[in-house]
Amino acid sequence: ENLALLSDALDLDLQFEGKEVPVGGFSVDLLVTDANTGYKVIIENQLGVTNHDHLGKIITYAAGKEANILIWIVGKARDEHRQAVKWLNDKTDSEVGVFLIEMELWSIDGSKPAPKFNVVERPNSYAKEQKYEENLNITQKQQLDFWKGFREYASKKPEFSYYFTFQKVTPKYWYNLSIGSSDAHIRLTFSVQNKEISVGVYIRNNKSLAQAFEKQQSVLKNVIGGEFSRNEGAKDIVFATFRKIDCDDTKKWEDYFQWFCEAALKLRGYFKDFLGNLSKEE
Known part of the structure; x- marks a missing residue:
């Protein structure tokens, strides 16, 4: 259910592949696939404030799984990590993208809390798509x-x-x-x-x-x-x-x-x- 909500927030179609999937001596929180493109996607959850350790992890996991899309879900994003994700998106090609997302839990009229995903940084799709379409x-x-x-x-x-x-x-x-x-x-x-x-x-x-x-x-x-x-x-x-x-x-x-x-x-x-x-x- 939460994966469907995340799909809607990111304009992707995420399909579950595995949880705590090994990458060397570590493990990625979630490995999924974007059904629209067939791209591998890694999802790293960090409940608190962003840090260098988790930024390094998502890059390591992406390399280990040859993922095209990296999704970093956090409680709060520091400005320096926003800038780092923006830099990664600006410097990578059209087949690689990083999402930085702040997650909140919302409850309406006493209902069970549900996640709300706020996209802080996303791939620079316009510039990448122009270059991408030229090679089709x-x-x-x-x-x-x-x-x-x-x-x-x-x-x-x-x-x-x-x-x-x-x-x-x-x-x-x-x-x-x-x-x-x-x-x-x-x-x-x-x-x-x-x-x-x-x-x-x-x-x-x-x-x-x-x-x-x-x-x-x-x-x-x-x-x-x-x-x-x-x-x-x-x-x-x-x-x-x-x-x-x-x-x-x-x-x-x-x-x-x-x-x-x-x-x-x-x-x-x-x-x-x-x-x-x-x-x-x-």
Whole structure:
């Protein structure tokens, strides 16, 4: 749950990999993956005021795990450490970034305290993205343009914007939408090679959930209006429905964006109900 809140605060899609993961004679607090980019992410928690020791740790852990994104969550950030993180972000390339975050615990009307993440420093994305985009190939540029167009279209749809937080646009063939669960998210795809798009549920490291969801396929077909296929990887399982398209005809892209929005909203509603019913059974 907290990982989903952190994802929203950073405009990432963080998926849990491991806790207290060994790095030489030490261990990183959390190792996760950004599902948008596939980048490894390390998270270091420090309850108090920042110090040199923890700054050194996150750099050491990042090197040991070859991480692209470093997240340092603290109680209070000293000015000198803010400057150090800013310097790191200014001097590194587009595939490396450091977040410095101050965390507070908020309780409303006596409810259970929940974390509030305040971003103090983040990667200098504008300058890095300009340099990054210059090195993309034709397919990557087309994918980036497509997802930029989708995000612009979807952001103008009130219902879609209400239920979904928009993630960072990347030149990958996929775009993920958080549904507030660390076990699953909605995945949209735009395949230039296969000339098709898809909407589906991406389930990571939870085969029992995938098996339960697979039993819903006949009902899901009626809800979404398309056949769903199962695609299984080493750690993940995707249930998706596909549609053939003309990738090069940009005039048709808006039609594809509309299909994404409608199908994703239906899928989100169905999957949230499915998770709720599943928890009641347990």
